[in-house]
Amino acid sequence: MALLVDPPQWPAHGTRWAHLVSDSSLVELHAFARVAGLPARAFDLDHYDVPADRVADLVAAGADQVAARELLARLTASGLRVRGADRDALAAARRRDDLVRRWARLAPELPVGAWMPAGTDLLGRWAEPHRGYHDVGHLHEVLVHLDVLAESGERFERPAVLAAWFHDAVYRGRPGQDETDSAELARAALHARGVAAADEVARLVRVTAGHLPDVADTDAAALCDADLAVLAASPRRYARYVAGVRREYPHVTDEDFRRGRAEVLRRLLGRGHLFTTSTARRRWERPARDNVARELASLEARG
CATH class of the missing domain: 3.40.1170 (MutS, DNA mismatch repair protein, domain I)
Structure with missing residues (x-):
């Protein structure tokens, strides 16, 4: 043993x-x-x-x-x-169980019968079949990355975690509009359950449209950094992320997608920092830039 x-x-x-x-x-x-x-x-x-x-x-x-x-x-x-053949199904089941537990812990002051249906609705939205990357797996990763930031001493409050649950709850591949619609969903769902932070959660969801929070806005900084942490993933995970994003735009030609994606990557590399919190900059900035630069070089080589 x-x-x-x-x-x-x-x-x-x-x-x-x-x-x-x-x-x-x-x-x-x-x-x-x-x-x-x-x-x-x-x-x-x-x-x-x-x-x-x-x-x-x-x-x-x-x-x-x-x-x-x-x-x-x-x-x-x-x-x-x-076994490899069993991993996806087993991982999905365990991930869903973990998400249900996480949602239940978010509002212990509310009756279970009032709170849990909102989580069920959200998980149904995140599991919609048209999602290639912005799915239940992405939601879980964002929450785990918030855990990483908290364990490293970054300070943020419950609204940031609630905003993670809602930030892509409405997803139709319409940048800006999806965040606005997700924010309104958050406001309505949380107001209906008497959550005092409903308006703040909606504000945080809207910040994810640009991922450019003020460093003093600690909730928004943590949320945006957790949302972008996939950029620093292993090359294999990063490749799955890129493939997932591509699947979300089946109506776009390969050439148009290549041009649009390359422009997004250039804007990211043009920023002074991809991340806002000190923990994320220390842990994720360099590998994220390396991944983004490699992907951009590959797209440009095909152009």
């Missing part, structure tokens, strides 16, 4: 990542992770994703560092490995 960690070699979000697994028991794995201070969100079905700067701590705490091939072989032999 052993805890195993492989060398950090998978890039994402400005660092490299390793995997922590148990070769016998998920109970053992979760207990070790809790003692080591790994966040629950780092668990990915059969392993924990571990940033490079934590690997030495895990080894000191008792994990065995092994080659990636050995880790995979022992995880497979244990019967704990989640």
Whole structure:
């Protein structure tokens, strides 16, 4: 019975990542992770994703560092490995369960019967079939990135989290109008349930139309940074993001999409900073710029 960690070699979000697994028991794995201070969100079905700067701590705490091939072989032999064919369905189910729990925690002062139907409506909107990227997965990622910012000491309040739930709740591929409609949905839904911050949530949703918050507007800064954090993802995740965005514009020709997308990327690179909070600038600015620059170069090469 052993805890195993492989060398950090998978890039994402400005660092490299390793995997922590148990070769016998998920109970053992979760207990070790809790003692080591790994966040629950780092668990990915059969392993924990571990940033490079934590690997030495895990080894000191008792994990065995092994080659990636050995880790995979022992995880497979244990019967704990989640097969690739099963990962999407299992991940989707766990993600939905987590979202339901998160929504329930947002308004403990309200009756469940008044609050939970609003969350069900939102999850239905985020799961609409025409969404390629702005879907339930994106919603969950934004909330997780808000967790990252909070754990790093960034200050924001409940309206920022509520705004994350509503920020693309109306999505028809109409920049500006979608944010306006999502803001009005937030205002109406929250006012109807007596949420005092309804107008503030609507304001924050509108800020995501341009992702240019004032540094003193801490709620908007955290929300916008969490929304843009995908730009700093691993190359593989970034490629999935780009493909998802393309699927949302099936009516646009490849050439028109290439030109429009390239213009968006040039505007991003032309900013002094992509992110506003100090945590996001430190962790995500460089890898995000690298990803955006690579994509732009690829589009320009095709033009």
